[in-house]
Amino acid sequence: MLKKALIGLAALFLLGPSLGILTIAVLMNPAGQAAGTGCLDLPRDDDPGFHDDAPIPDEALPWIATAAQTCQELPSVWIAAVMYQESSFNPAAFATDINGGTWGLLQINQHIWRSVYGPVSSDRNNNGLWDILEPDIHAEYGAIYLCDLLDDIRTTRQTHPEWPSTQELTELEALVVAHNAGPGRLATYPDIPQITRDYLNNIRQRMRDWPDLDHDDTDNADNGTDELDLERPQPHHGAVVFPLPDGTWRLTSPFGWRTDPTNPDSRELHPGVDLAAADGTPIYAIADGHVTRAETTSSGLGIITLIHTIRGDTIASVYMHMWDYGIHVRTGQHVQAGQHIGDVGSSGRSTGPHLHLEIRPGGPTADAVDPMPWLEQHGATHPDSDETADPGHCHPDVGGELPPAPQPFTGTPGGRIPDPTGTGGWVTRQLEHLIAETRRAFPNAGWSCWDQRPGSDSDHPRGRACDVTFGNAIGEHPTDAQRTEGWRMTTWLQTHANALWVDYLIWDGLIWSLNRADEGWRPYDGGGMHNPDDVTGGHHDHVHLSVR
Incomplete structure (x- = not known):
């Protein structure tokens, strides 16, 4: 809890006088209160803070906060895990390599530093110390480099959805591989150096162990500073949710062997469950992850495949039978638990509107398991409860239930x-x-x-x-x-x-x-x-x- 408070205070000092203006803007503009990716330039508020046992020295907290504010795509715990792996939070760390060496908290080489800041020997404040070794400067411009690299990775993943690195790694895991071994290694994954594999596993372990996921969120409930808590966790973080709203569905075909519903004379292995719901019922991502497939196949089947890392395990979730206009995500896109990714339809080989859901531990080509006990074992909550949040909502509470889904436009566009x-x-x-x-x-x-x-x-x-x-x-x-x-x-x-x-x-x-x-x-x-x-x-x- 102390670390959580300290990093929040560090971020406040780093923001300086502008924070008061920002706070007023948030209070006057509720559209900023729940801002998500790309909504408003607000401080990150979806990091859970650090567990007290995380080996993060107090002097490192302002550096982590600087990087998190500079690149709001990066969770503070990820930044801390990478800094610890690279330098053990030693701003003066140096290592030799084939590029002439790496410096500082994030171990950045001279070519990368030049691309985001200037020569590695730059000393703009004339204090006799290279700026790459100044922890605040290094954290800021190192985060700029990581943000640029993350953008490049997203483009690569959209271009190559078939790569194992796209299908099996989250965006942040891909960023770890690219930072450590170069972005070219995403093309060869899982064939990567053992040192990179160990590096990736270390970051995964710290991402599991370091967040303060169990802290009491009531600390700031009545002290008037709730909007200033830069490390306050959001309910969807790390959650597993049910893919349909509560009360909207019924189980019509369980997992396992069954009579083929379109051919009563044959039997087939049903690798998922069928959940009947009204056409247009929203479908939600079961967990944070990224999209590896979002399309209507040549046979007319609407399908979305997501890859998640849940409790350290790679999990694929598969959603089927959406109409073409009911697919709301694209390949390579990052999604969060409870995010609206599609609408129930009846495309492909189907006898009526329903969601076919599959859970495949290990990835899209691994064997499927029964989704219902899997969801229960992982504490899935319904996405319309207070325990989850839709990260795409950058606006105030919309005041209860929305009207039913409209009839889709099926005519010929244009005309007068x-x-x-x-x-x-x-x-x-x-x-x-x-x-x-x-x-x-x-x-x-x-x-x-x-x-x-x-x-x-x-x-x-x-x-x-x-x-x-x-x-x-x-x-x-x-x-x-x-x-x-x-x-x-x-x-x-x-x-x-x-x-x-x-x-x-x-x-x-x-x-x-x-x-x-x-x-x-x-x-x-x-x-x-x-x-x-x-x-x-x-x-x-x-x-x-x-x-x-």
């Missing part, structure tokens, strides 16, 4: 249909369908779609965009209730983006787009047409939606 919102203009067929389905779900919203917008690069004159209000006038900030209704609609549209052909949404100073869905809601900069600081330009008074 009279605008049903009364502008006198026209909209495309896909937008006409979205308007009808969304009005059915949110009948009290105000709509205006087609508009000439001369001189602007806008989707409105193309019949592909609408502006929506919730009882407020344009130019007028909505009430809290109206703002919540805006988030209810945008959340619903985001959830069903594929079915409704949504391209992007803008609301409350944030933007979400389908082609960057893994980044969540991002700050809106006006797109070169609007002043984002204005109530209308920042889309605080209306939702903008565009279709493909």
